[in-house]
Amino acid sequence: MTRQAPIHPSASPAGRLLVAWVAFVVLLGLAADPSRPDPLAHVVVMGASVSDGFGVRLRATLPDGSRPTHQVALADLIEAAARDGNIRVESLATETYFLQPEATARRTVAAALNAKPTLVIAIDWLFWNAYGTRGTGGKPMRTCEDRMALLETALNRLDQLAKSGVPMVMGDLPDMKAAIGGGMLDQSMVPSGECLKQLNDRVKAWSRAHPNVVIVQLSELVRCTQAGDPVTACGQVWSQARLGPLLQQDKLHPTLVGSMAVLAMAIDGAQRVTGQPVTGRFDLDPSSVRSKLLQRIAEGAGKLDPDPSPAPPTAPETAGHR
Numbered sequence: 001m002t003r004q005a006p007i008h009p010s011a012s013p014a015g016r017l018l019v020a021w022v023a024f025v026v027l028l029g030l031a032a033d034p035s036r037p038d039p040l041a042h043v044v045v046m047g048a049s050v051s052d053g054f055g056v057r058l059r060a061t062l063p064d065g066s067r068p069t070h071q072v073a074l075a076d077l078i079e080a081a082a083r084d085g086n087i088r089v090e091s092l093a094t095e096t097y098f099l100q101p102e103a104t105a106r107r108t109v110a111a112a113l114n115a116k117p118t119l120v121i122a123i124d125w126l127f128w129n130a131y132g133t134r135g136t137g138g139k140p141m142r143t144c145e146d147r148m149a150l151l152e153t154a155l156n157r158l159d160q161l162a163k164s165g166v167p168m169v170m171g172d173l174p175d176m177k178a179a180i181g182g183g184m185l186d187q188s189m190v191p192s193g194e195c196l197k198q199l200n201d202r203v204k205a206w207s208r209a210h211p212n213v214v215i216v217q218l219s220e221l222v223r224c225t226q227a228g229d230p231v232t233a234c235g236q237v238w239s240q241a242r243l244g245p246l247l248q249q250d251k252l253h254p255t256l257v258g259s260m261a262v263l264a265m266a267i268d269g270a271q272r273v274t275g276q277p278v279t280g281r282f283d284l285d286p287s288s289v290r291s292k293l294l295q296r297i298a299e300g301a302g303k304l305d306p307d308p309s310p311a312p313p314t315a316p317e318t319a320g321h322r
Contacts, residue, residue: 037118039167039274040087040281044117045075046108050124050262051093055253058290060297070297072256074121077263080292081282090115101128102136105154109161119274120161121266123171123218129154130173130199132189142188144195151199155206162210169269170207171218172200178226182251214273216265225258226251234264234279243286257286 045051053073061067075091092108092115105125112120135141135150162168175196179185191199200219207213224231225246230239238261240246246258254262264284271278283289 036276038086039119039270039276039278040082041118042115043075043078043087043089043119043121044112044115045073045078045089045091045093046112046120046122047074047093047124048097048127049095049253050074050127050259051091051121052095053259054095055248055250056256056259058256058293058297060294062298068297072259072293074123074259074263074266076293077259077289078121078282080289080296081260081263081284083281083283087281090117098128098132098134100138101132101134101150102138102153105129105157109157112161113164117166119270120166120168121270122168123216123262123266125158125170126151126154126173126203130191130196131176131185144191144198147191147195147199148202151202155202158206162213165212167270167273168210168213169266169273170203170213170215171265172203172215174219174222176222176252179251182249184250184252212273214269216269218262218265221261221265225254225261231261233261234267234282234284236264236284238264256290260284260286260289 051074053071053076056072057069058072059067059069073091073093075089075093078089079087092111094104094108097104108125129151130147133141135146136153139146141147141150173196175193176185177190177193180187180190203215207215221231221233223229225240228240230237230241232238238246238257243257245255246261247253248255248258267279267282267284
C-alpha cells in the first residue's frame with residue numbers, strides 16, 4: 001500500500017475546517033467508488049473455537065415460554081453489529097479444528113476459495129497449526145521442528161487463498177501458557193516461548209509476501225486480557241473493569257464481550273488491508289449487540305445454531321488425540 005504524506009492543518013479555524021472537509025470527501029469517494037468492490041459484500045470467517053464461539057452462549061425467552069440456548073459465533077457478532085443489511089457473512093469456523101488440524105486447514109481453504117469472498121477473517125485459523133499434539137500426517141507433535149512443519153503446511157495451503165487477491169485479516173499466535181491447567185490445555189500442547197517466537201516470525205515473513213494479508217496482534221490482545229489491562233480496538237476501550245470478564249474460566253476462550261473485542265480488532269485489520277472506511281459500518285456497543293442477538297433468537301429469524309446440551313464440547317486434552 002502506498003503511504004501518503006501527512007497533512008498538516010493550519011492553526012486557523014478555516015484551515016481546520018478545510019482539512020476536515022477534505023478528509024470527508026476522501027472517505028466518501030472511497031465508499032462510493034464503484035471500481036472498488038465492497039469488502040463486506042461477502043465476508044468469510046475461518047478459524048477454530050474462538051471464531052466458532054466456543055462457550056459463548058445466550059439464552060432467549062421465546063413467545064411460547066421456551067428458553068433455548070444458542071452458541072454465538074464471530075459471524076453472528078458481525079451480522080448483529082452491522083449498521084446496514086448489505087453485509088453477507090459465511091462461517092467456516094469449527095471448534096473441532098484441534099482434532100484434525102491438517103485436514104481442517106485443507107478443507108476450509110478449499111471451501112473459502114469456492115465461496116469467492118470479498119474479505120476473509122481468520123483470527124484464530126493458525127492456532128492449532130502451532131498448538132496441540134497432532135502434527136503433519138497425524139503424527140505426534142513433540143518438538144518445535146514438528147510445530148514448524150505443521151505451520152508450514154498450513155501456510156502453503158493458505159497461499160492458494162492469498163494468491164486469489166482477496167483481502168485477509170489473520171491473527172498471530174498468542175502465548176497461552178497461562179491457560180495450562182484451565183481445563184483445555186496441558187503442557188504438551190503448548191510451544192515454548194522461544195518456539196512461539198520462531199513460529200510468529202515465520203507468520204510475519206509469510207505475510208510480507210502477500211500485500212493483501214494483514215496480521216493483527218491477537219497475541220497483544222490476549223496478553224492484555226490475561227493481565228486485566230484495557231485494550232483499544234475500533235475506537236473503543238475494552239476493559240474488564242468496565243465491561244466484566246473478557247476471558248472465560250478456562251483462561252483460553254473469550255466471553256461474549258471478549259469476542260466483541262476480537263471482532264473490533266478484526267474490523268481494524270479489515271480497514272487497514274482494504275483501505276476502505278469499514279469501521280464506521282459497525283456498532284460495537286456490547287449491550288446493543290447483545291439485544292440484537294437476543295431479538296434474532298426470539299424472533300426465530302437468526303442464523304445461530306441451537307446448542308441444546310448444557311455441557312461444553314469435549315476439551316482438547318480429553319479427546320483421545322494425543
